[in-house]
Amino acid sequence: MNSPLDAAVAAALEGRDRAGLLRRRTAWRPTGPVTVERDGREFVNFASNNYLGFTHHPRLLAALRTAVNVGSGAAGLISGHSAVHATAEQAIAEWKSCEAAILLPSGYQANLAVVQTLGAIANNGIEKGGVRFLIDKLAHASLLDAVRLGGHAFRIFPHNGLAKLERLLADAPKEQLQVILTESIFSMDGDAGDLVGLAELKRRHPFVLVVDEAHGSGIYGRHGAGLIDELGVREAVDVTVITLSKALGLAGAAVCGSAGFIQSVENFGRAYIYSTAVPPLTAELATEAVAVCREEPQHRHRVRMLAKRVRGELAAVGLIKFTDQSADSPIIPIVLGEPARALAAAESLRDEGLLVVAVRPPxxxxxxxxxxxxxxxxxxxxxxxxxxAALSLVPSPGTPGEG
Ligand SMILES: Cc1ncc(COP(=O)(O)O)c(C=O)c1O
Incomplete structure (x- = not known):
């Protein structure tokens, strides 16, 4: 007889399946930075965040081979923090032009730690009115989850909707800390946050600005420091989150900010405090990946050039709107509408030996x-x-689909 859990599982999964939203992992075998294999067939991978090809960079593979120990053995505040971690954190902070940085096991956890820290500070008597988070509608799930899990007051504003944001700020109680959560390059749309507009807004209203630079780091700015650097708005940004898992080709993340804020993460960021420090191996590789980013600009130049070329060609066949001639982020969404349509397109690309994912609700x-x-x-x-060539055969969004 089915247990109550089995029955609940079956009902939940059936519901997802009926809506065409069931997800399933595939066990790929990577055969290079942009190729994967399954059942003896190789696919070109256009579904990874390995924007610079660093997962297979010779310098990183060499650093991997000389690693002394694998795990850190304890949380950072116990004995897991080491000189190797401190070196990596300093390299990241200097790269990002911030006073300090702190490593975390994932970007999801880093965003959680940032929100926890801000919540704790605001409720600690420094700001008597507590905190309210203002979240861009397209911000990453980890930012929204962090705010919801903390039970904080929040408002979601339209994507890059600065007029709405200004009204929210103008009406906010003076004693309540306002925190804006946004991204530099949005993960599912590949467009940029209006960081220049936010910097201007900050001259008129007080708020804390947190920018998730998961997808801008390594691609934009001097030495690949990110879009914040490229746009010259560093002074307006209070806290930056980077992931090591995208352009840097590793896994893990860092929070960057003032020395005081990073010390606050150590004290109030429960997602940092109660979790084992990242492996020293990750820290060592992070130091090397930042050095490669600084020394080898050709990778970011190439990915931006390719992204611009692909956008231009897809716009020419009507698959995307390409209004901003400078748009060159490596994430290019082709919005098709209903899930079945996106799945069918991904399947037809797969037949051509190309791996592209269909992204569906939620x-x-x-x-x-x-x-x-x-x-x-x-x-x-x-x-x-x-x-x-393969994408040109995908029916453009205006063509009637199977729904
Ligand atoms: C914008 C953004 N923030 C955070 C994350 C989470 O990072 P991680 O995969 O390291 O948990 C991701 C993607 O995974 C992301 O796209």
């Missing part, structure tokens, strides 16, 4: 299921041509 809003194409500096010109 990751993206209903009616905006899409192909999320990501390009990498490691893609060859030939692979890019293959992608464009």
């Amino acid at each position: 990751t993206v809003p209903p009616g905006t299921s899409r192909l999320r194409v990501t390009v990498s500096a490691a893609h060859t010109d030939e692979q890019i041509k293959q992608l464009i």
